[in-house]
Amino acid sequence: MISRSRQRAFVPMVAPAFAFLLTFVLGPALYAVWISLQETAGYGEARFVGLRNYVRLVGDPIFHQALLNTLKLLVIAGGATFLIGFALTMVLREMRGRLIARNVLFFPNIVSALVPAIVAGFLFNPDGLVNTILRGVFGVEDPPKWLSVDNTFALIMIVAIWAAVGYYTTIIMAAVDRIPRYFYEDCALMGANAWQRMRHVTIPLSWDVFSVCALLWTISSIKVFELVLVFGGGTAGMPPNKTWTVALYSYAATYGGSGSPPELGMTAASALFSLLIAALIVLLLRRALDREAIQF
Amino acid sequence: MRTTRSLAPMRAAVWTIVAANVALLAWVVITSLKTTRDVFDHPWRLPIPPTLDNYLTALEVGNFGRAAVNSVIVGLVSSVLAVVIAAPAAYALSRTMNRAGRPLTLLFALGTGVPTQVILLPIFLMLSSLELTSTLTGLTLAYIGTAMPFTVFLLTGFFRSLPGELEEAAALDGAGAWTTFLRVVLPVARPGLVTVFVLQLIVSWNETMLALVLMQETERETLPVALIGFAQQQQYTGTNWGGMFAGICVVVLPMIALFAWVGRRVTDGLTLGMGK
Structure with missing residues (x-):
């Protein structure tokens, strides 16, 4: 009786959500594959070009740069975020006021990435606050050109780490908090030091959450967009190629507006290409991080 | 210690x-x-x-007033509807009522991995053929749709963590699946639903790429678009940093207030869908 009523309710319960998923996520993703095989400006006629857009991507130095930047975000900023998050967890868990501290560290996460990007322009421009302090207080004659094209992406990564660290700390902290106290009491009895406790209890028992973190970071790093779009205060057009991420490349192919006609096929192809690379990385990560879950 | x-x-x-x-x-x-x-x-x-x-400048020159109203409308409506649509689906999937359950759950989970730039053009073309670009309705629909993977995924994990005894008792009393869901499960699930609502509100408030592409009329823009517009406008006139900081506050402070109010729900929510 219970099951029959549930069977009948299943379709009407799931259908609306599934319809939205199909209409706005899965359907569009499939349609993007079709667009990626065409040469079209969105108006006029579209020409089927097969894989030519993908071939162009493989040979496009700007796309290489964008991909490299995204991979930097993924590996360097991701690694740093994770290590800092883990270190913060270790410090915070035995600290008074831990929740307040954690919540303050979390707040950049709920702020639009546009905000630190614009504020960075104010702080780091040649006559900005940072250089004023460096000149005035520390007597630095020739402060660094923070926002020169070569330095911008490093700053972008630092802001990305700052914004994400609280989020990952929260996740890691929840995992570490689930580890029963008696494991640590055992450690104390056996005279294990801090490093051994971490190596033999904390890390193995929160391992599954580490792989979740890696997955989440991979997904979010290919989405990094508005932080780069306006970093340094916003330029009227697109920011310099050297700072582009794959999301920016995809956006610019259609909406770059530098006089060249929109190339919808390139937008779709580059977005799918980077999604494919992210999917490969996810698979590799899962392989590398896959260990049998420890029950406790 | x-x-x-x-x-x-x-x-x-x-x-x-x-x-x-x-x-x-x-x-x-x-x-x-x-x-x-x-x-x-x-x-x-x-x-x-x-x-x-500065706030007057932000309202008059930067259009932050209109944009804030749009952001509030789109954010609230899309987040409420996203939860209303996702909750029954997540419940049904969490109690896997038939063989379709597993692959469907997987499809929703896969959807969380699709970045906006992939679906940006198809959504634009679809909404533009329905004459829904530059309308709050269009953006709201797009936000509900793109929220589905995440909300269903989180809520499925949440419903799984609820004990099934109450539902069994309700079923013994002869309640059908819908009655059980509406009368027994939903009241217990309120904390999870509020968490997902708040998370979704934050996401839609800050969403930039879709808003930038879909909302090309100043009258219909949301806050992130207004902020970008104001920043770009300043390129020509010399930056009015006072107005800029006021605009930033209009974007940031509501979220800070929300976080101060229900912050625990937000941080608890991050681990909702992760099982255990």
Whole structure:
């Protein structure tokens, strides 16, 4: 009786959500594959070009740069975020006021990435606050050109780490908090030091959450967009190629507006290409991080 | 405790970072109350008397008032509807009622991995053929749709963590699946639903790429679009940093207030869908 009523309710319960998923996520993703095989400006006629857009991507130095930047975000900023998050967890868990501290560290996460990007322009421009302090207080004659094209992406990564660290700390902290106290009491009895406790209890028992973190970071790093779009205060057009991420490349192919006609096929192809690379990385990560879950 | 001594310098470092974050936020708010001249000439001076001129600039020149209204409407409506649509689906999937359950759950999970740039053009073309671009309805629909993977995924994990006894008792009393869901499960699930609603509200409030592409009329733009527009406008006229900081505050402060109010729901929510 219970099951029959549930069977009948299943379709009407799931259908609306599934319809939205199909209409706005899965359907569009499939349609993007079709667009990626065409040469079209969105108006006029579209020409089927097969894989030519993908071939162009493989040979496009700007796309290489964008991909490299995204991979930097993924590996360097991701690694740093994770290590800092883990270190913060270790410090915070035995600290008074831990929740307040954690919540303050979390707040950049709920702020639009546009905000630190614009504020960075104010702080780091040649006559900005940072250089004023460096000149005035520390007597630095020739402060660094923070926002020169070569330095911008490093700053972008630092802001990305700052914004994400609280989020990952929260996740890691929840995992570490689930580890029963008696494991640590055992450690104390056996005279294990801090490093051994971490190596033999904390890390193995929160391992599954580490792989979740890696997955989440991979997904979010290919989405990094508005932080780069306006970093340094916003330029009227697109920011310099050297700072582009794959999301920016995809956006610019259609909406770059530098006089060249929109190339919808390139937008779709580059977005799918980077999604494919992210999917490969996810698979590799899962392989590398896959260990049998420890029950406790 | 055991490691108390060795961690003392680390603790000091953590509190320094925490203090720096608070100071940064306070500095942004204070700066928004200064005249543009004081912003540069006296970066450390308190704005006495504080001026609200920057906010007038932000409202009049930067269109932040209209944009804030749009953001509130789109954010609230899309987040409420996303939860209303996702909750029954997540419940049905969490109690896997038939063989379709597993692959469907997987499809929703896969959807979380699709970045906006992939679906940007198809959504634009679809909404534009329905004449829904530059309408709040269009953006709201797009936000509900793109919220589905995440909300269903989180809520499925949440419903799984609820014990099934109450539902069995309800079923013994002859209640059908819908009655059980509406009368028994939903009241118990309120914390999870509120969490997902708040998370979704934050996501839609800050969403930029879709809003930028779909909302090309100033009258219909949301806050992130207004902020970008204001920043770009300043390129030609010389940056009005006072107005800019006021605009930033309009974007940031509602979220800070929300977080201060229901922050625990947000941080608890991050681990909702992860099982255990």
